[in-house]
Amino acid sequence: MDIDLILRVYPFFLQAAWLTIELSVLTAILGLTCGALGAAARMSRLAILRWIAAAYVSVFRGTPALIQIFILYFGGPQIGIQLDSFAAGTIALGVNIGAYMTETIRGAIVSVDRGQTEAARTLGLSRWEAMRKVILPQAARMMIRPLGVNINALIKGTALVAPISVIELTYTAQRFIGSTYKPFEMFLVAGLLYMVIIYVVGQGIAWLDRRARIQ
């Protein structure tokens, strides 16, 4: 193993890791937004919204994320959508993970005992008041862990934007392989950095989950 080489290139990898983190954070924010809206639509009283949300979930979970990224980045200009690779990658990944988060959020909400809604409604709370004060606070605690699973998948999924030349970890590894012919070292460094990011995020989620459970 070429330790010297690793020491020489690792500043570039740190920079790339930073981009992976940025990409992950933005994707997570977009994904959570899509997930919250999707879950609300999925449980709406309006059939049309339920239908749209169901279609969203099945389309984005039913096709490879890589294809979704390619359609937006390479196909977009054909229909008048010009995005740089970072924006296209973030949007495609965010909307994709949002489909999974839609199901996670909805799952947590419907897993709250029916009796909770009944008790709240019986007291005179409206549907929305019951949702906000009784159901969501309980569902929020239950969704921390499964959303953590989605976020873990999302971080690893950011590697999928390498083919559209976003200079994140995987792309950076590939680029250095081109000039050094040392794939083992390069992918090892990239992999370790992914592991560090995922470990830290995982600890953060576990901490949130513990805190939510204390009461």
Added chain:
Amino acid sequence: MLDHTAAQAFVTIKNAAKSYGTLEVLKNINLSVERGQIVAIIGPSGSGKSTLLRAINELDPLTSGEVWLEGVQINRKLPPRQYEAHVNQVRQDIGMVFQHFNLFPHLTVRGNITLAPRMLKGLSEAQANALAVEQLAKVGLSDKIDEYPSRLSGGQKQRVAIARALAMKPKVMLFDEATSALDPELVEEVNLVMKQLAEEHMTMIIVTHEMDFAASVCDRVLFMDQGVVVEEGPPSVMFQNPTQERTRNFLRKHLSR
């Protein structure tokens, strides 16, 4: 909104029917409860007791028939938005206690009791607090005000659930097997609270499997079977001299215990 045409009881149920698909769960039920009266509903499992009780506050709306509370029709046919507002309003007057308590686990006892009064009656924090203190004293749980429901026994949970319902100052209280989920030694503390409410002349409709309790507290007992009220009368008659064969069969099984 007020019905001036008919002299009505406090709670009136007229020609109530309810079906789930082809299954008729309630068939032409009529019931009048006067203010301050306490009515017990007994009957075998699946006879429609819960369904009837839950029709009173529109948790399970009737297929046909009417429900009235103090001259106001609960199950009025209204456009969706108005219906929502109407139901949210009338439910404030109807307290309900469930078999499985349904306390809000993320809130303290205080939070459970003050949530609805604060949101719906615009009580200040201090007023709501005073209300919680008052209601908890009534059910004998003043020391549990800052506890979370998970730290309470079943009997304590149910007493808090009663306090939560009472905090809305309801006109009538509905109990759906309030003691069925409790260990036998915890039943009495809940029964005592209900007896105390009876002494304060709270109007109550109580679905129960406890015949002794029904006999000692209620003014009237309804026996339901297969979606109909088979027989009703004062407990002295119902438990000692029921006229219907079905009632006698049911009581033979349940009184001997």
